[in-house]
Amino acid sequence: MDQPATHHHVLIVGGGTAGISVAARLRRKGVQGIAVIEPSETHDYQPLWTLVGGGCATAAQTRRAEAGLIPEGVVWVRASAVGVDPESKVVTLNDGARHGYEYLVMAPGIQLDWDRIDGLTETLGQDGVSSNYRYDLAPKTWDFIRTTRSGSAVFGMPSGPIKCAGAPQKIAYLACDYWRQQGVLDQIEVHLVLPTPGMFGVPVFAQALEKVARDYGITVHLQSEVTVVDSAARTATVTDLSGEGTDRTLPYDVMHLVPPQSAPDWVKASPLAAADNPDGYVSVDKHTMQHTAYPDVFALGDAGSTPNSKTGAAIRKQAPVLVENLHARMLGGQPTASYDGYASCPLTTSRRTMLLAEFDYSMEPAPTFPIIDATRPRRDMWYLKKYGLPAMYWNGMLKGVA
Numbered sequence: 001m002d003q004p005a006t007h008h009h010v011l012i013v014g015g016g017t018a019g020i021s022v023a024a025r026l027r028r029k030g031v032q033g034i035a036v037i038e039p040s041e042t043h044d045y046q047p048l049w050t051l052v053g054g055g056c057a058t059a060a061q062t063r064r065a066e067a068g069l070i071p072e073g074v075v076w077v078r079a080s081a082v083g084v085d086p087e088s089k090v091v092t093l094n095d096g097a098r099h100g101y102e103y104l105v106m107a108p109g110i111q112l113d114w115d116r117i118d119g120l121t122e123t124l125g126q127d128g129v130s131s132n133y134r135y136d137l138a139p140k141t142w143d144f145i146r147t148t149r150s151g152s153a154v155f156g157m158p159s160g161p162i163k164c165a166g167a168p169q170k171i172a173y174l175a176c177d178y179w180r181q182q183g184v185l186d187q188i189e190v191h192l193v194l195p196t197p198g199m200f201g202v203p204v205f206a207q208a209l210e211k212v213a214r215d216y217g218i219t220v221h222l223q224s225e226v227t228v229v230d231s232a233a234r235t236a237t238v239t240d241l242s243g244e245g246t247d248r249t250l251p252y253d254v255m256h257l258v259p260p261q262s263a264p265d266w267v268k269a270s271p272l273a274a275a276d277n278p279d280g281y282v283s284v285d286k287h288t289m290q291h292t293a294y295p296d297v298f299a300l301g302d303a304g305s306t307p308n309s310k311t312g313a314a315i316r317k318q319a320p321v322l323v324e325n326l327h328a329r330m331l332g333g334q335p336t337a338s339y340d341g342y343a344s345c346p347l348t349t350s351r352r353t354m355l356l357a358e359f360d361y362s363m364e365p366a367p368t369f370p371i372i373d374a375t376r377p378r379r380d381m382w383y384l385k386k387y388g389l390p391a392m393y394w395n396g397m398l399k400g401v402a
Helices: 017-028 046-053 138-146 167-181 203-216 312-330 379-395
Strands: 006-013 034-037 042-044 063-065 075-077 081-085 090-093 098-106 151-156 188-193 219-221 224-230 235-240 248-251 254-257 297-299 343-348 354-359
Touching (some): 017 034, 017 312, 046 138, 046 343, 046 379, 138 254, 151 224, 151 235, 167 203, 167 343, 188 224, 224 254, 297 312, 312 343, 354 379
Parallel strands (some): 006 034, 006 098, 034 075, 098 297, 151 188, 188 219
Antiparallel strands (some): 042 063, 081 090, 090 098, 224 235, 235 248, 343 354
């Protein structure tokens, strides 16, 4: 077998939120010989795409050059990973190059499986169908919302883990609030299609969201999923997931769909994938972030198997734990830092209010500020979403200090 062309002390696959955060923290510990594999020349703050789709921010505000975010002293490998051999400690790139490592951090993000909804790919960005899960489509969402004055609106969430599981609801509420301001909400029949048995996994937040949906007059379809889009007929097939009901067809004038998601195909096919996980996520100990079979491999973020919401807030708590445990491994010790499953979902409920749902593996509220009642939509949380969190992201998380 050919020897790798390049060898690194620490090789990080992915230059998104997780990869850059880990690289920055490792550099702050004085770790040398770090490389980040990332093909994109731009870096997006994706949580703001909901506000772009709701007409409350611009796409340009969410994007910066990747080159300006790579920590000093870290090598940027501008290519895509397509394979990994943890036995030989080699990652293969799309250009055929092979990179060896002593320690590997997997942070390749998540794959958007648009084609798993029949008919969706062909109509995305056209005829009223859009999704805030892509930079170029989020502005289209707003175009369709602001030009809709009557008819039917469908907002759908797929089954299975997705990044930011609150996003399918957030855009529905932003749209309804806009239509109410315009005096046309009562002319639009709004449907929210969710695969889950409730509005949210944490009961106290589910109750708050049920009230929001009722206030807007939204018809909520639980344990249901949009599986087919017929753009010619302008209808969506909604499949019942409970086994007790029947499929139905909903007409739409505007529709926002979130694609089904999974680990990247090359990760699914690798030895790092969790054997008992059909979506192919990297198998890690849910507390230490260390791989369950290869002790020199760690993973975090959307491609990891941790049973929590796939959010940037989760990465913010995972990154310091991973770095502490990886550093301990480098020094010959054992992982001692522990991640408790913290994640948060900033749920915009109108164009001026937000509900900040924070929780951990216990699926109980885990508020950062216990003195603030975070179980109801608040105006101050809206400012946190629009201004505070982006500032913390660019100036704190990506620099390894927050």
